[in-house]
Amino acid sequence: MEGPRILCKTWSVCPVCMKRLPAERIQIGTEVFLRKTCNEHGIFNSIIWRGLYDINEWVKGSDRLSADNPQCPNGCGLCSDHVQKTCCVLLNITHHCNLQCRFCFEDNCNQGDDPTFEEIKESLVNLIERGKTLVQLSGGEPTVREDLPGIINGAKEAGARYVQLNSNGIRLGEDKEYVRKLADAGLSFVFMQFDGTNDEIYETLRGKPLLEIKKAAIENCSAYNVGVTLVPMIVRDINTHNIGDILRFAISEAPKVRGVHFQPVTFIGRVPENPTDYERITLDELVFEICNQTDDMIKPGDLLPSSCDHPLCGFHGDFMVDQDKLIPLLKRDNPEQQCCCDSSAAEKNREFVARRWQRSPADPNDADLCCGDLYDMEVFLKRIKKYGFTVTAMAFQDAGTMDFSRLRNCSFHVYEKGRFIPFCSYYLTGWTQ
Amino acid sequence: MPEKKLICYKCRKELELKKANFSYLGHTFYTDAPTCPECGIVYISEDLVKGRMSDVEMQLEDK
Numbered sequence: 001m002e003g004p005r006i007l008c009k010t011w012s013v014c015p016v017c018m019k020r021l022p023a024e025r026i027q028i029g030t031e032v033f034l035r036k037t038c039n040e041h042g043i044f045n046s047i048i049w050r051g052l053y054d055i056n057e058w059v060k061g062s063d064r065l066s067a068d069n070p071q072c073p074n075g076c077g078l079c080s081d082h083v084q085k086t087c088c089v090l091l092n093i094t095h096h097c098n099l100q101c102r103f104c105f106e107d108n109c110n111q112g113d114d115p116t117f118e119e120i121k122e123s124l125v126n127l128i129e130r131g132k133t134l135v136q137l138s139g140g141e142p143t144v145r146e147d148l149p150g151i152i153n154g155a156k157e158a159g160a161r162y163v164q165l166n167s168n169g170i171r172l173g174e175d176k177e178y179v180r181k182l183a184d185a186g187l188s189f190v191f192m193q194f195d196g197t198n199d200e201i202y203e204t205l206r207g208k209p210l211l212e213i214k215k216a217a218i219e220n221c222s223a224y225n226v227g228v229t230l231v232p233m234i235v236r237d238i239n240t241h242n243i244g245d246i247l248r249f250a251i252s253e254a255p256k257v258r259g260v261h262f263q264p265v266t267f268i269g270r271v272p273e274n275p276t277d278y279e280r281i282t283l284d285e286l287v288f289e290i291c292n293q294t295d296d297m298i299k300p301g302d303l304l305p306s307s308c309d310h311p312l313c314g315f316h317g318d319f320m321v322d323q324d325k326l327i328p329l330l331k332r333d334n335p336e337q338q339c340c341c342d343s344s345a346a347e348k349n350r351e352f353v354a355r356r357w358q359r360s361p362a363d364p365n366d367a368d369l370c371c372g373d374l375y376d377m378e379v380f381l382k383r384i385k386k387y388g389f390t391v392t393a394m395a396f397q398d399a400g401t402m403d404f405s406r407l408r409n410c411s412f413h414v415y416e417k418g419r420f421i422p423f424c425s426y427y428l429t430g431w432t433q
Numbered sequence: 434m435p436e437k438k439l440i441c442y443k444c445r446k447e448l449e450l451k452k453a454n455f456s457y458l459g460h461t462f463y464t465d466a467p468t469c470p471e472c473g474i475v476y477i478s479e480d481l482v483k484g485r486m487s488d489v490e491m492q493l494e495d496k
Contacts, residue, residue: 329493331459355492377455377464377485384492 130159173216183224244293259390
């Protein structure tokens with residue numbers, strides 16, 4: 001086996017004391033690790049790539065880490081060293097939740113007072129750029145708030161282009177009238193936690209069986225033409241085997257379901273214990289499992305590395321549902337494919353995801369869309385607007401994998417007290433010793 | 434078909450509505466467009482360009 005090879009020099013933190021440290025992405029054999037050394041707490045290696053595909057091909061010169069910035073990441077709030085603009089803004093509207101999950105970004109659920117309606121409206125006015133912003137209402141579980149329809153309305157009045165709700169789906173499944181109010185207020189689409197197609201998975205990860213309520217949530221959202229994207233958190237030995245079934249379920253629920261957004265487990269906030277490399281699900285492993293478990297209905301080349309964020313932070317695939325199959329619309333090796341790693345990438349990404357995740361207005365004349373010749377331009381256009389489907393992923397960073405080159409390319413920001421903070425630095429937490 | 438007759442500038446033949454193929458980013462589609470029966474040249478109207486063709490481009494473009 002070859003000795004360790006340095007692929008990239010970057011910066012990170014000590015997972016224990018959170019001190020800033022120089023770090024390296026090193027390749028050992030086919031695997032790639034983020035390595036850093038803390039004088040006090042020792043050497044830390046965290047696997048970031050298992051070598052199932054070529055990492056250099058995937059990353060392709062996306063590392064644009066400028067000189068070290070001593071404010072990074074603790075003083076994070078989009079400084080002049082930050083490379084990417086904001087694509088989506090997350091606003092936490094509650095600390096409260098109706099679940100107690102095994103893993104959660106938010107470690108302090110159900111503690112402290114929530115912001116008032118007036119405070120939230122003020123935040124919305126401050127964070128929204130009229131006609132452009134995609135705001136994600138998050139928490140905690142946002143649907144525990146009775147005034148959520150008013151908050152959505154406030155976001156629209158402030159000029160939000162899209163309002164996304166991040167939810168576990170429980171209230172959406174139980175309370176159809178509540179869903180109607182959210183839709184009437186202008187909700188654009190829902191990101192719904194959906195970890196698997198059997199209740200054993202929910203019992204392990206979320207503490208109770210939830211599959212039926214998730215299905216009810218999809219139906220209730222569909223009744224008011226609100227698109228739902230399923231968001232599975234992938235955890236080793238709990239639902240890694242279920243990836244193909246999640247995709248098949250989602251496809252069978254199109255156009256009610258608009259896509260699947262995978263999130264490999266991240267070790268921030270509430271976690272059972274410090275992670276081992278075995279437990280980490282790397283991005284290339286996720287691509288491999290998606291392709292393998294769908295019998296190559298989805299191929300590796302159909303999934304493109306993120307250009308809106310750092311390529312190691314995610315990927316996206318754009319498809320059209322045709323019966324029980326997906327037709328890919330993007331190809332990684334297409335020479336005509338435009339490169340959009342410029343400053344407009346965040347804006348392009350926002351429009352890309354929104355046009356797929358939002359359902360097109362209900363049209364009574366399009367009931368026969370299952371048939372027709374897809375080479376016919378008119379048939380294709382009708383079909384893609386109704387049956388467009390995305391397969392996307394976001395790999396969040398934790399204290400082990402935190403890589404400032406990735407962080408400075410982040411376009412997904414949390415808004416708090418006048419600051420836009422990259423998601424992974426906002427939620428960064430240290431490990432127990 | 435537009436109300437006015439369209440004549441091929443080269444062949445002086447009246448254009449007829451026929452299937453025309455369009456390719457974009459590796460995908461091919463057809464739609465009816467006025468075509469010269471002699472030389473096969475296709476007339477692409479502003480409506481088609483700003484309408485369906487632009488719509489297809491937007492749907493297929495990567496972010």
